[in-house]
Amino acid sequence: MGKAAKRVIVLGAVVVALPLLAVMFFYVLLNGGIHGTILRIKPRPNPENPGIKRDRATLEADLDGAFQRVVANMDIAYYAESKHDVCYDGENNFMRSEGYAHRCTLQVTRFYGFDGDFRERMINFEKGIISAGWHLGLGNGDGRIRSTGDGMEGYMLNYYDARPNVTVDQIAGPLGYSKGPFDLRINWAERNTTQRLSLELLQNATGNLNRFYDERNFQNINDLFRRMTRDHRYVLAIAIKGNYFEN
Incomplete structure (x- = not known):
């Protein structure tokens, strides 16, 4: 040639x-560069895989232990719980990189009733969980605190004290708390609360819409609210979540 x-x-x-x-x-x-491209081609997990189911069960037991420690010294009455077990795709492209291909999250939300001085009870609640190792701010379940804000005393001073004639559901509260791989969020209401959407939404583990597995056991908030407020003035909902799979 x-x-x-x-x-x-x-x-x-x-x-x-x-x-x-x-x-x-x-x-x-x-696809967000080489790393994002690699993440994009990773296969989705099978939530029914025995190993994944075992990890889910371990996380559920850990969440129960976290709840026991959070409410150990609180004079509150437990009523019910909801669960949200969800797997979803991460978003990795030139605009945003979440750093994972797929993630599976389990959140447990428990509902408690209480009475007394709302302001004092909520400040003491935060003091109790901080002394137990929780930190102000959400970490999205990976242990890194990404968002912070005022602590409970600041919210009570700037919102609760400033609006004495509204129901507590109209009072803003901290964004949430983190401890290691767990995130904790709260919401509250009282007997005269008419808008209960915030309690409903708290049962949802994630705002991610790219879900390929979504198992939920949610409470009927209106029915539960009526039952709880027959006995107590205030309702406190606590949601704790963690991840049991990520690739």
Whole structure:
């Protein structure tokens, strides 16, 4: 084969390869670079896999232990719990990288009734969980605190004290708390509360819409609220969640 023919072959290969390389580069760029592209091609987990089910059961036991410690010194009455078990895809592209391909999360939400001085009870609640190792701010279940805000005393001073004529569901509270791999969020209401959507929404473990597994055992909030407020003035909902799978 002559030199001219070799040059033609090489030139043809370059002409064919360049568009393919451009397409590959554009694909990698859209998917958030090489790491995002690798995450994108990882397979979804099977939630019924025995190993994953075992990890889910372990997490559920750990969440129960976390609840026991959180409410250990609180004079509150337990009424019911809900569970949300959900697996979803991470978002990894040129605009956003969540750092995981797929994640499975279990959240348990428990509902308690109590009476007394709301302001004092909530401040003491926060003091109790902080002394137990929780930190102000949410970490999205991976142990890294990403969002913080005022503590309970600040919310009581700036919102509760400033609005004495509204029901407590209209009083803002801390965004949440983190301890290791767990996130804890709360919401509250009282006997005269008419808008209970916040209690309903607290049962949801994540706002991620890319779900491929979604098992929920939620409470009927209106029925539960009526039952609880026959006995107590205030309702406190506590949600604790963690992840049992991530790739």
